[in-house]
Amino acid sequence: MFGGGGGLNPRKMEQMMQQMGIDVEDVDAEEVIIRTDEYDLVFNDAEVTKMDARGQETYQIIGSPEQVEAGSAGGDAGSADSEPAIPEGDIEMVATRTGASEDEARAALEDNDGDLAAAVEELE
Incomplete structure (x- = not known):
């Protein structure tokens, strides 16, 4: 990104990136x-x-x-007629992050098409 940054101090790189937004x-x-x-x-x-x-x-x-x-990765791929299942790990992650119940986390994930960040934002 900055060309030949191999010798650049990581702290300096972070400062430069912050300055650039x-x-x-x-x-x-x-x-x-x-x-x-x-x-x-x-x-x-x-x-x-x-x-x-x-x-x-x-x-x-x-x-x-x-x-x-x-389609074989990530659990149940579902059929063309049904909505894909929300992975249990995603439900637990949202519940842990927000302090919500698993049912609330599942509902927020379903409302946001499985988008973790949007579900967390909805519950916070």
């Missing part, structure tokens, strides 16, 4: 799934970093994915 935060992700038409890439225990540059969010995933059959 770029916020960086680590995301405590348990699993990341990238779905394509042909296969899914599943990252277990990946390091995820979120960069917010003036409203434009970018996510960086560091890890080694496992390539699996399309």
Whole structure:
């Protein structure tokens, strides 16, 4: 991004990014799934970093994915007629983060199409 930043002090890099309006935060992700038409890439225990540059969010995933059959990752893929199930881990994460009950967390996730951040924001 800044060209040859290998020798740049990480603290200095962080200061420069803040001056440019770029916020960086680590995301405590348990699993990341990238779905394509042909296969899914599943990252277990990946390091995820979120960069917010003036409203434009970018996510960086560091890890080694496992390539699996399309739709087989992440539990119940559901049928075309039914809504996909909300993963129990997502429900627990939202409930823990907000102090809400699991039923409230499930409802917030369903209201927000499984979007964790939106569900947390709704309950906070």
